Amino acid sequence: MSLADRIMKIDRRIIYALIFIVIFLFSLKPMGIPVVTQPWVIDTYKLVESLQPGDKVLICWSLYPVSNEQIAGAVVILQHLCMRGIKTVHFQTQTAVDLVDDVMLNKVHPESYGQVYGKDWLWLGYISGLEAGQAAIAQNLKGTVTVDKYGNQLSQYSLWNELTNDARQFKFVLSPSAETPGTAGVLRQFQIPYGLKIVESGSAFSLGSVMPFYASKQYWGMVAGFPDCAAYEKLIGKPGIGSRSTDPLSAMGLLVFGLLLVSNIAYIISKLGGKGGSVK
Amino acid sequence: MFSLKAGVTSTFIILIVFVIGMYIYMKISKKGMYFRRIPGLDALEECVGRAVEMGRPVQYSPGQKGVTDTNAPPTLAAITMLSYVAQICARKGANIGVSIMDAQVMPLVDQSLKEAYLAEGIDQYPKDGIQWLAPTQFSFAAAMLARLRREKPAAIFYIGHCEAETLMIAETGIEIGAMQVMGTEAVAQLPFMTAAADYTIYGDEIYAADAYLSRNVKTMGSLRTIDLGKLFAMLVIIIGSILSTFGISILTQILKW
Amino acid sequence: MKMSFLRREGPLIFTSVVAFFLIIEYYIANSQLTLIATFLNRSAMIVGAFLLGFGIINMTLIHTKNIIQRKPKWPFSLYLLILLFVTLVAGLIPPLGSNYYYLWLFNNIYTPLDPAIFSLIAFFIISTAFRALKIRNLEVSLMLLFTVVVILRNAPIGPATFPPIGWLGDWVIISINTGVQRALNLVVALGAIAYGVRILLGVERGYLKGAG
Numbered sequence A: 001m002s003l004a005d006r007i008m009k010i011d012r013r014i015i016y017a018l019i020f021i022v023i024f025l026f027s028l029k030p031m032g033i034p035v036v037t038q039p040w041v042i043d044t045y046k047l048v049e050s051l052q053p054g055d056k057v058l059i060c061w062s063l064y065p066v067s068n069e070q071i072a073g074a075v076v077i078l079q080h081l082c083m084r085g086i087k088t089v090h091f092q093t094q095t096a097v098d099l100v101d102d103v104m105l106n107k108v109h110p111e112s113y114g115q116v117y118g119k120d121w122l123w124l125g126y127i128s129g130l131e132a133g134q135a136a137i138a139q140n141l142k143g144t145v146t147v148d149k150y151g152n153q154l155s156q157y158s159l160w161n162e163l164t165n166d167a168r169q170f171k172f173v174l175s176p177s178a179e180t181p182g183t184a185g186v187l188r189q190f191q192i193p194y195g196l197k198i199v200e201s202g203s204a205f206s207l208g209s210v211m212p213f214y215a216s217k218q219y220w221g222m223v224a225g226f227p228d229c230a231a232y233e234k235l236i237g238k239p240g241i242g243s244r245s246t247d248p249l250s251a252m253g254l255l256v257f258g259l260l261l262v263s264n265i266a267y268i269i270s271k272l273g274g275k276g277g278s279v280k
Numbered sequence B: 001m002f003s004l005k006a007g008v009t010s011t012f013i014i015l016i017v018f019v020i021g022m023y024i025y026m027k028i029s030k031k032g033m034y035f036r037r038i039p040g041l042d043a044l045e046e047c048v049g050r051a052v053e054m055g056r057p058v059q060y061s062p063g064q065k066g067v068t069d070t071n072a073p074p075t076l077a078a079i080t081m082l083s084y085v086a087q088i089c090a091r092k093g094a095n096i097g098v099s100i101m102d103a104q105v106m107p108l109v110d111q112s113l114k115e116a117y118l119a120e121g122i123d124q125y126p127k128d129g130i131q132w133l134a135p136t137q138f139s140f141a142a143a144m145l146a147r148l149r150r151e152k153p154a155a156i157f158y159i160g161h162c163e164a165e166t167l168m169i170a171e172t173g174i175e176i177g178a179m180q181v182m183g184t185e186a187v188a189q190l191p192f193m194t195a196a197a198d199y200t201i202y203g204d205e206i207y208a209a210d211a212y213l214s215r216n217v218k219t220m221g222s223l224r225t226i227d228l229g230k231l232f233a234m235l236v237i238i239i240g241s242i243l244s245t246f247g248i249s250i251l252t253q254i255l256k257w
Numbered sequence C: 001m002k003m004s005f006l007r008r009e010g011p012l013i014f015t016s017v018v019a020f021f022l023i024i025e026y027y028i029a030n031s032q033l034t035l036i037a038t039f040l041n042r043s044a045m046i047v048g049a050f051l052l053g054f055g056i057i058n059m060t061l062i063h064t065k066n067i068i069q070r071k072p073k074w075p076f077s078l079y080l081l082i083l084l085f086v087t088l089v090a091g092l093i094p095p096l097g098s099n100y101y102y103l104w105l106f107n108n109i110y111t112p113l114d115p116a117i118f119s120l121i122a123f124f125i126i127s128t129a130f131r132a133l134k135i136r137n138l139e140v141s142l143m144l145l146f147t148v149v150v151i152l153r154n155a156p157i158g159p160a161t162f163p164p165i166g167w168l169g170d171w172v173i174i175s176i177n178t179g180v181q182r183a184l185n186l187v188v189a190l191g192a193i194a195y196g197v198r199i200l201l202g203v204e205r206g207y208l209k210g211a212g
Helices: A003-008 A012-028 A039-049 A068-084 A099-108 A131-139 A158-162 A182-194 A204-215 A225-236 A241-272 B009-028 B039-054 B072-092 B103-119 B137-151 B165-175 B187-196 B209-214 B217-245 B250-256 C003-027 C031-068 C074-092 C100-132 C138-154 C157-161 C163-200
Strands: A056-061 A087-092 A121-126 A170-176 A197-202 A221-224 B058-063 B096-100 B130-132 B155-161 B179-184 B199-202
Touching: A003 A241, A012 A241, A012 C100, A039 A068, A039 A197, A039 A221, A039 A225, A056 A068, A056 A099, A056 A131, A056 A182, A068 A099, A068 A170, A068 A197, A068 A221, A068 A225, A068 A241, A087 A099, A087 A158, A099 A121, A121 A158, A131 A182, A131 C031, A170 A182, A182 A197, A182 A204, A197 A204, A204 A221, A204 A225, A204 B187, A204 C163, A221 A225, A225 A241, A241 C100, A241 C138, A241 C157, B009 B217, B009 B250, B009 C163, B039 B058, B039 B072, B039 B155, B039 B179, B039 B199, B039 B209, B058 B072, B058 B137, B072 B096, B072 B103, B072 B155, B072 B179, B072 B209, B072 C163, B096 B103, B096 B137, B103 B130, B103 C031, B130 C031, B137 B165, B137 C100, B155 B165, B165 B179, B165 B187, B165 C100, B179 B187, B187 B199, B187 C100, B187 C138, B187 C163, B209 B217, B217 B250, B217 C163, C003 C031, C003 C163, C031 C074, C074 C100, C138 C157, C138 C163, C157 C163
Parallel strands: A056 A087, A056 A170, A087 A121, A170 A197, A197 A221, B058 B096, B058 B155, B096 B130, B155 B179, B179 B199
Antiparallel strands: none
């Protein structure tokens, strides 16, 4: 078997081992590679900056806590909202327990910005029905839920008493999503009927699917993936998980490029039947 | 008492016209209508035949979602295709296993398999092959990978609403040497299916499966309406782009009405 | 009315009536209609939740059979059933779904396992790209070209060291990708509407019975 054939038929486990080694090495020592701030990140930042303290934002969580990349954007936007004194109301359409607890209490730490549960933020818990649940919140917030995630009566909280049934009371809807109903559901239930601004956060994978909606301004902004998250962290001056993750991401990009280059060179050599190659 | 909600009048009119057009086409369509080839659908019989020759089972999964949310159409389309695949399996004597994530589809899958086998004159259908694996995405993915490695099917069909687990299933299928037909309406997964699967059924082709496989004149006629709908959309986009370039927003106003 | 007619056509008639009603409710502003539609939606959710029990019964029956018949790898079936019922019992201890044992199982076992399986995708994507993206023909070559451009654009080092890759990647995502996504979304939506109308009119019956 020629070298070219051996390269093309390489055991996958060698590739997996290379991936693991590269990520591990580049995670150990951050190099601080600069990131480009995309227009959709700047739009999101400007939107939050334009709000006044006491304004309200709705957060519709449509994801399981599968990876930090999916929640990194939401974390940094929530930090910015807390810094600006914006009040947030959270609900989730997936049954992942403690998602909002994990994000707010372990990563965002609203108390460090002087925010108090019940006065500055509320967690309504899991609303069943996926998109039907989103519709219920949009059309009839106060009729849909009466207790929060912890089982406490919402009427005891001052933030709940400030809220009305009008979806337009929220300055925008933040949609951290990966799962159904995700992007499409928020668009259909909040943007189209009420004209609410939508900001999407999720993994870099969702960038391609959400881009048509951002390009037509149905989505106001996005923070998709670690590079966007790192750029946003730079804007608000709080480096976090996004900034830490850009180095392994860069290394992986280069590794994939290198592997594709090598495999295609090997393929061309074996196709041409050149020196060391074999005719296919 | 009854009035249209704000902002939906234009879509309501378009929907009525679309439905009327579909009804007319279903009435006037004749046999022998031209239909382009869909390689993924042509390959169903080939895949099952391969499984029979190799003495290995067939594995089918109707995707992730159930029938009570907005992902019901691809799931129902997948179950429709399952009945075709099951009938081919019954005819050729292949074992079929079905992996389910959303338990809502279990009764439909059970019924499909039973009716498909009965259509071939076989009373006993492989009820034990229908397995509910897990209710969440990656639990389902892990269970599906384990099932594939254990049973080593020669043909894998993964059709319906698919998400991130698509590539995991496709790669595992390649490792065990299975021929794979995948199809979804989820646009984000199509590139992975194209790269990894042997045959891919793209987007709305899964909805055309019943018409394509049965050659039912009525359903084929309804597909002609979809083509006209696409033509209408193209015209609106082109005309709207030209008008918007000159600052005329009348078309946008009409569509927002 | 004959039983066979009801068995065959009954589900179709019921589906058509409910679907027609929900479509009308979406367009017509009337509080009574909205109330009925909300009730129907909630009923569907409840039926869906009950059907989860079907899945649990199916899983229990299949794996119990594996154990009794000592099929290959039957200890894993026993392990699965033990985990299933331990979690079920833990979830039923009050307060439902949020007692200490259930939360411990969810937070310490399920929550780490989910991202662990998700992380396998990275390895699979790269091995797929290595195997499949070769300059075989025009389509695959274009796919390879755009994959390389977007990968380097997403890696921060790409635009940082070679800005044109950032501009090219942005152009691919904003122009080409957006156009294709819109086209596919439109086409899929039209197909889904047509499929729904066929179900509404009772023309599409493949999901209810065998082929043809």
